[in-house]
Amino acid sequence: MDLEMLQPLVRPAETKIVLLVVDGLGGLPVEKGGATELEAAATPHLDRLAAAGICGLQQPVAAGITPGSGPGHLALFGYDPLTYQVGRGVLSALGIGFDLTERDIAARGNFCTVDGDGRVTDRRAGRISTPRNSELCEKLRRISLAGVDVFVETVKEHRFLLVLRGDGLGEGITDTDPQSTGRRPLDPEPAGEADRKTATTVRRFLAEARNILADHHPANMVLLRGFSRKPRWPSMPDVYGLRAAAIAVYPMYRGVARLVGMESLPNGESVLDEFDTLKEHWHHYDFFYVHVKGTDSAGEDGDARRKQEYIEAVDRHLPRLLDLRPDVIVVTGDHSTPSRMRAHSWHPVPVLLWSEYCRPDAVPAFGERHCVTGGLGPRLPGRDLMPLAMAHALRLEKFGA
Amino acid sequence: MDLEMLQPLVRPAETKIVLLVVDGLGGLPVEKGGATELEAAATPHLDRLAAAGICGLQQPVAAGITPGSGPGHLALFGYDPLTYQVGRGVLSALGIGFDLTERDIAARGNFCTVDGDGRVTDRRAGRISTPRNSELCEKLRRISLAGVDVFVETVKEHRFLLVLRGDGLGEGITDTDPQSTGRRPLDPEPAGEADRKTATTVRRFLAEARNILADHHPANMVLLRGFSRKPRWPSMPDVYGLRAAAIAVYPMYRGVARLVGMESLPNGESVLDEFDTLKEHWHHYDFFYVHVKGTDSAGEDGDARRKQEYIEAVDRHLPRLLDLRPDVIVVTGDHSTPSRMRAHSWHPVPVLLWSEYCRPDAVPAFGERHCVTGGLGPRLPGRDLMPLAMAHALRLEKFGA
Numbered sequence: 001m002d003l004e005m006l007q008p009l010v011r012p013a014e015t016k017i018v019l020l021v022v023d024g025l026g027g028l029p030v031e032k033g034g035a036t037e038l039e040a041a042a043t044p045h046l047d048r049l050a051a052a053g054i055c056g057l058q059q060p061v062a063a064g065i066t067p068g069s070g071p072g073h074l075a076l077f078g079y080d081p082l083t084y085q086v087g088r089g090v091l092s093a094l095g096i097g098f099d100l101t102e103r104d105i106a107a108r109g110n111f112c113t114v115d116g117d118g119r120v121t122d123r124r125a126g127r128i129s130t131p132r133n134s135e136l137c138e139k140l141r142r143i144s145l146a147g148v149d150v151f152v153e154t155v156k157e158h159r160f161l162l163v164l165r166g167d168g169l170g171e172g173i174t175d176t177d178p179q180s181t182g183r184r185p186l187d188p189e190p191a192g193e194a195d196r197k198t199a200t201t202v203r204r205f206l207a208e209a210r211n212i213l214a215d216h217h218p219a220n221m222v223l224l225r226g227f228s229r230k231p232r233w234p235s236m237p238d239v240y241g242l243r244a245a246a247i248a249v250y251p252m253y254r255g256v257a258r259l260v261g262m263e264s265l266p267n268g269e270s271v272l273d274e275f276d277t278l279k280e281h282w283h284h285y286d287f288f289y290v291h292v293k294g295t296d297s298a299g300e301d302g303d304a305r306r307k308q309e310y311i312e313a314v315d316r317h318l319p320r321l322l323d324l325r326p327d328v329i330v331v332t333g334d335h336s337t338p339s340r341m342r343a344h345s346w347h348p349v350p351v352l353l354w355s356e357y358c359r360p361d362a363v364p365a366f367g368e369r370h371c372v373t374g375g376l377g378p379r380l381p382g383r384d385l386m387p388l389a390m391a392h393a394l395r396l397e398k399f400g401a
Numbered sequence: 402m403d404l405e406m407l408q409p410l411v412r413p414a415e416t417k418i419v420l421l422v423v424d425g426l427g428g429l430p431v432e433k434g435g436a437t438e439l440e441a442a443a444t445p446h447l448d449r450l451a452a453a454g455i456c457g458l459q460q461p462v463a464a465g466i467t468p469g470s471g472p473g474h475l476a477l478f479g480y481d482p483l484t485y486q487v488g489r490g491v492l493s494a495l496g497i498g499f500d501l502t503e504r505d506i507a508a509r510g511n512f513c514t515v516d517g518d519g520r521v522t523d524r525r526a527g528r529i530s531t532p533r534n535s536e537l538c539e540k541l542r543r544i545s546l547a548g549v550d551v552f553v554e555t556v557k558e559h560r561f562l563l564v565l566r567g568d569g570l571g572e573g574i575t576d577t578d579p580q581s582t583g584r585r586p587l588d589p590e591p592a593g594e595a596d597r598k599t600a601t602t603v604r605r606f607l608a609e610a611r612n613i614l615a616d617h618h619p620a621n622m623v624l625l626r627g628f629s630r631k632p633r634w635p636s637m638p639d640v641y642g643l644r645a646a647a648i649a650v651y652p653m654y655r656g657v658a659r660l661v662g663m664e665s666l667p668n669g670e671s672v673l674d675e676f677d678t679l680k681e682h683w684h685h686y687d688f689f690y691v692h693v694k695g696t697d698s699a700g701e702d703g704d705a706r707r708k709q710e711y712i713e714a715v716d717r718h719l720p721r722l723l724d725l726r727p728d729v730i731v732v733t734g735d736h737s738t739p740s741r742m743r744a745h746s747w748h749p750v751p752v753l754l755w756s757e758y759c760r761p762d763a764v765p766a767f768g769e770r771h772c773v774t775g776g777l778g779p780r781l782p783g784r785d786l787m788p789l790a791m792a793h794a795l796r797l798e799k800f801g802a
Contacts, residue, residue, distance in 0.1 A: 028760050036760075061402040061800050063781070064411070068801035081801065082406060088802035108802070172671030226802055285667075336761075344799055346792040347760045370764050378778045 001387060003078065003239050012243040015327035015393040017242070018278070021076060021253075022314055023069070024337025025154075026057075026295030026349040026368060028243075030304040037298045037299070037339060038350060039367035043283070043315040045322070047365035049064075053354030055363040058375025058385060060335055065348045069190020072334030077236060078386030087171070092161045093132040094258045095251025096153055102229040105169045105198055107227045109152075109160040110177065111136060111219035118184045123177065124158040125219040135159060136219055142210045148201050155251060159263045162205070162224060168179065170195030173202060175225035185223055188297060198227065235261025236287070240390060245272045246282060248291035257289055269399060271313050275320040284326050296344075299337030307339050328355040328392045330385055331366070348379055355392035377380075402481065402788060404640045407797075411642045416794040418643070418688045419679070420786075422477060422654075423715055424470070425738025426698030427458075427750040427769060431705040432765035438700070438708040438740060439751060442769035444716040449765035450730060454755030456764040457777025459786060461736055467747040473655045473735030478561065478637060478690070479787030486573065487660060488629020493562045495659045496652025499554055501631040506570045506599055509627045510553075510561040511578065512537060512620035519585045519622075524578065525559040527622040534561060537620055544609045549602050556652060562716070563606070563625060571596030574603060576626035586624055599628065637688070638663025641791060646682055649673045649692035658690055672714050676721040683725050691722075697745075700738030708740050729756040729794045731786055732767070748785035749780055 027036035032046035034040075048230075058068040060075040061082065070091050071081030089106030100106060113122040113131065133154045140152040140160075148166035155161055172191030178184070185206070190199040202224065213220045236244045238261065246257030247386045248262045254264040263285075274290055281288075292314055298306035321329070332351035350371045361375035372378045376388075390396050430438035437439075461468040461476040462483065471492055472482030491505035499706065501507060503662055512534065514523040529537075534555045541561075542552040556562055559670035575728040579585065586607070591600040603625065614621045637645045647658030647665045664686075668678035682689075693715055699708035709772030722730070733752035738744045751772045762776035773779045777789075791797050 026760075028758070034760070057776075062788065063794035064790075064797060065402060066792065066797065066799045068799050071801035085801065091802060172563050205668065341758065345758075346797070348788075368497035368760060369763060374775060378762075379781070380778050 004378045006387060007234070007239050007396045009399060010239070011316065011395060011397050012241060012388070013393060015395060017287070017328040017389050017393050018037045018321060018326040018330070019076060019287070019389065020292070020321070020329065020331045021073070021086070021289065022295050022311065022331065022333050023294045024299045024335060025311070025333030025349050026336025026338070026345070027299065027307070028338035028340050029189040030340065030345065036368050037304050038311055039369065040268070041308045041311040041315070043311060043366055044333060045315050045318040048365050049331065049354045050352045050370070052358070052360065052368040053360045054361055054372045054376055055350070055352045055366065055374030056380050057348035057368070057371045057378045058127065058332060058351045058376070058380040059348045059381045060181050060382035062141070064346050067332055068344070069252055070256055072382070073253065074260070075382030076334060077387060078239070078383050079081070079233070079259050079260060081385050084231070084233060086231055088226025089161070090228045090230050091255045092155055092159070092250055093163060093363050094255030095253075096155055096161060098151070098153055098161060098163065098279040100163070101165065102166060103165050104108050105164045105171050105227055105229060107162045107224040109162045110223045111158045111160070112223050113218040114185070114221040120178060120183060120185065120221075120223070122179050122218060123181065123223060127157045128219050130154060130156055132219070133157065136213065136216060137282075139212050140209055141185070143205055143212070145201055145281045146202055150205065157167070164198065164201055169198045169201070171198070171227050171229045173199045173227050175205065177223035177225040185221060188224070188387070231259070233260065237261050240386070241311045241395070244287040245285040246289045246291070247302070248289070249274070250291070250293050254294070257318050262289060262372055271317050275317050279324060291342060295333070296337045299339045300342055302342040304338050304339040328389050330389050332385070349375060351380065351385065353385070353388060353392065356391050357394070404635050407674050407788060408635070408640050410790070410798045410800060411640070412796060412798050414796045416687070416796060418600040418729040418790050419727045419731070419733045420477060420688070420690045420790065421693070421722070421730065422474070422690065423693045423696050423712065423732065423734050425700045425745065426745050427737025427739070427746070427748050428700065428708070428710070429739035429748065430742050431741065436770060437769050439707050439712055440770065441711045442712040442716070446713060446716050446719040446769055447732060450732065450755045451753045451767040451771070452578030452765050453759070453761065454753050454759055455759045455762055455777055456751070456753045456772045456775030457781050458749035458769070458779045459733055459752045459777070459781040459783045460749045461567050461783035464780070467745050468736040469659055469745070470653055470735055472475055473783070474654065475661070476783030477733065477735060477786060478661050479640070479784050480634070480661060481784050485632070485634060487632055487657070489627025490562070490629050491528060491629045492627070492653055492656045492662070493556055494564060494631075495656030497554055497562060497587060499552070499555055499562060499564065501564070502566065504566050504568060504570070505629055506565045506572050506628055508563045509624040510563045511624045512559045512561070513624050514619040515586070515622040520580050521579060521584060521586065521622075521624070523619060524582065524624060524734060528558045531555060531557055533620070534558065537614065537617060540613050541610055543613070544606055544607055551606065559620070563716060565599065570599045572599070572628050572630040573630050575601045577603075578608065578624035578626040586622060589625070600641045609784070626685070632660065633662070638662050639785070640798070641688070644686045645688040645690070646686040646715070647690045647692070648678050649676070649690070651692075651694055654692045654694075672718050676718050679722060680725060696734070697738045699738045701743055701744040703740050705740040729754070729790050731790050733786070750776060752781065752786065754786070754789060754793065758793050758795070776797050
């Protein structure tokens with residue numbers, strides 16, 4: 001159901017919802033015919049929730065579509081990711097708390113390495129350190145472009161944010177990142193007349209950046225992508241009538257949460273820290289989005305063992321969350337990251353929903369194969385989870401008389 | 402996901418996809434409480450694929466809707482059959498390789514039998530032979546209509562193609578086929594002003610055809626349906642970046658494949674011939690649509706035994722296909738044809754998808770009951786299969802950052 005149709009059904013309640021996103025949760029059998037990372041993990045608490053609640057597999061975007069983190073999360077927040085599209089530049093800005101204005105165009109930047117011929121040899125400049133990134137951003141900030149303010153901000157490792165602030169800047173220009181090595185950075189091309197000034201400005205920025213960075217191998221060039229303007233969307237507090245808080249370590253996830261009107265809470269780096277933050281703020285919000293990153297990173301590194309251990313760590317600390325007695329708990333991921341594929345994948349993501357009002361299914365434990373047979377079905381659209389959570393929290397009125 | 406949204410995600414790869422369409426594959430228990438045709442058939446190779454891959458039941462058009470062959474196939478090719486509608490006239494033209502122009506209106510024709518009162522006694526004129534059909538078409542070609550070129554082409558048995566070529570011809574006129582015996586052929590009615598000329602022209606054609614055929618019982622009249630103009634759709638090569646080939650015996654299936662930009666390969670009549678054609682052209686295409694007709698014909702004849710035998714023949718020859726080592730194999734039908742019903746039906750169609758990247762489910766063998774519990778779910782929209790095949794062939798980029 002569209003957000004505009006859902007909103008009038010929302011009613012106030014005292015109930016609390018926790019959405020625990022274990023990034024890249026879904027997997028594939030680590031060995032042929034064997035268990036997935038989640039199936040192999042010892043997860044007594046998640047299993048108990050799965051058995052008492054209702055399970056399934058959710059499809060964040062569409063059949064066969066591998067979600068990026070942005071679309072994967074938007075779906076979990078109830079925003080159809082095919083309707084609510086956001087550029088990577090905007091997400092980067094939100095993630096570091098950069099306050100975008102209406103006159104801003106944001107882009108995600110990578111420091112990269114180019115050879116003598118100008119061809120990219122490493123799209124991430126050997127993942128330079130964050131302090132080194134800061135030094136280089138300092139240098140790039142000296143670039144002055146007529147009629148446009150330039151902001152260059154460190155994100156993490158090789159990643160930075162470029163923001164151009166000025167009048168008449170369209171967001172419709174193409175990426176300069178060629179997405180593979182052996183090729184030169186691409187020239188930004190405007191989609192239309194309204195984007196011409198942006199393209200010209202970015203070309204000038206790139207020419208200066210090339211000169212400034214020439215002697216700073218391996219970070220001797222930059223790649224830019226996801227040029228975009230901050231979108232104006234309905235906020236979660238407005239749509240759902242929830243005071244909504246985000247607990248996440250990485251900037252990207254805090255960013256996407258803020259984009260839909262959540263408040264981002266300060267917290268430490270571990271799952272334990274995150275659950276402590278949850279406890280600390282428990283009485284101030286109705287909805288908590290808690291993000292666990294380690295599983296996805298382990299999956300992307302092809303480290304099934306580490307992914308399994310992260311899942312076990314989540315499970316081990318889960319009683320801290322359960323002790324708060326949330327009315328609705330949803331556990332899922334924003335996409336699958338099978339360690340066998342070392343990447344996000346299109347496979348649907350295991351999901352469990354627990355509340356006092358679940359109609360239980362026959363799923364005995366939390367895992368991909370079990371979830372196929374769950375009451376939520378093997379292909380629940382990801383964006384159906386928020387209406388389900390709201391319903392189980394008794395926060396939705398009847399539709400129609 | 403719409404084709405326009407999918408297209409930008411397509412990336413090149415060396416992988417190969419085979420879509421094996423066993424026409425009318427789905428069935429019902431032949432005897433109450435017993436096995437369906439597919440369940441009764443001995444299919445060791447399909448069972449092995451089903452066990453190693455992911456299964457389900459797919460719904461080509463919508464819940465409760467019995468698909469014609471055109472919509473059933475369009476869904477399998479990823480084209481929403483509710484959006485991409487094509488008339489039977491156009492399909493007939495494509496099936497015999499008739500090159501439709503923008504000025505053409507095509508209709509499917511049947512020779513039929515009418516009694517002295519002009520009422521239809523056999524809608525197929527006793528299924529006259531194809532040579533006899535050719536003789537009669539020769540006669541009909543003598544019809545001359547002012548301002549319009551008339552083409553009358555033999556298709557097969559009682560079926561022919563009528564094409565009217567001229568300016569100002571709309572496609573919105575009603576069928577003349579009353580769809581049942583005991584009634585007179587209907588007068589074609591225009592939907593609007595733009596279709597008036599077509600209706601008038603067709604009435605004149607029918608009057609002349611009636612005279613010419615009067616002495617040629619049982620083929621003493623014609624019925625026309627599916628007046629339509631060739632649509633302009635995105636092609637599979639453009640949308641999916643695939644060199645796509647069709648291997649099918651019947652004109653209709655080659656026609657619908659050509660409509661979405663596949664090349665139709667010449668081949669013999671048996672399943673074995675089709676698999677030989679597949680092998681011969683293996684290196685020239687990325688995607689093969691292979692169509693097996695016998696199952697549907699047997700189902701329509703109410704011959705469960707023969708339908709079962711055709712399924713077994715497909716299975717027996719399957720190793721020839723497997724030996725080519727496709728990266729993705731999809732086996733399904735364009736609709737169900739339960740022999741008990743002697744007709745196409747609305748029941749979802751068993752589907753198996755095999756690739757190295759499948760997340761396995763618990764389905765042990767290929768059959769309707771097993772597929773209900775499969776990971777693709779019991780009601781997968783048919784048009785989701787192509788995105789899934791593309792994903793498993795590693796031919797789709799991530800959506801969003």
